[in-house]
Amino acid sequence: MRILLVFLLLPTSILADTLVAARTIRAQSVIMPEDLSLVGHDVPGTLADPDAAIGMEARVMLYAGRPIRPGDLTPPALVDRNQIVTLWYVRGGLAISAEGRALGRAAMGDRLRVMNLASRSTVTGTVTETGEIIVGPPTR
Numbered sequence: 001m002r003i004l005l006v007f008l009l010l011p012t013s014i015l016a017d018t019l020v021a022a023r024t025i026r027a028q029s030v031i032m033p034e035d036l037s038l039v040g041h042d043v044p045g046t047l048a049d050p051d052a053a054i055g056m057e058a059r060v061m062l063y064a065g066r067p068i069r070p071g072d073l074t075p076p077a078l079v080d081r082n083q084i085v086t087l088w089y090v091r092g093g094l095a096i097s098a099e100g101r102a103l104g105r106a107a108m109g110d111r112l113r114v115m116n117l118a119s120r121s122t123v124t125g126t127v128t129e130t131g132e133i134i135v136g137p138p139t140r
Helices: 002-009
Strands: 018-021 036-039 077-079 084-091 094-102 111-116 122-127 133-135
Touching: 084 111, 084 122, 111 133
Parallel strands: 084 133
Antiparallel strands: 018 036, 084 094, 094 111, 111 122, 122 133
16 A cells, blocks of 8 residues: 555656647648647647647647747738728717728737828727727727
8 A cells, every 4th residue: 555655656757648730731821630640749938739720820830740839920911001990989978980090910919000091190909809900099
């Protein structure tokens, strides 16, 4: 019985699967299930669950067979640089919309600089789930 207790108390390494790229994936590509593969060894600091990567966007080039780290992925961008977007200013009962040109790429909830096409002024707003930009004071 003592021997069994000693074996239970000894540190053991638990093998877990590691998520790797099945093929080379370019930056700014959305990850699909066929892009991923699991290998049977544990690499600390990498993803093990394919569901955590599917639907995300690659921030950097992911090479085939290399482990995927959480920092390699980001939510997919809804707005691309130079895309024409709708700007919304909403305050109380007032709602004003205008067209603008995105000055960068952004995902939902990100802050983004946009040039108002009518006034040529630059404003900063938050990207919504529809890809529109809410500018002005934050709503509580």
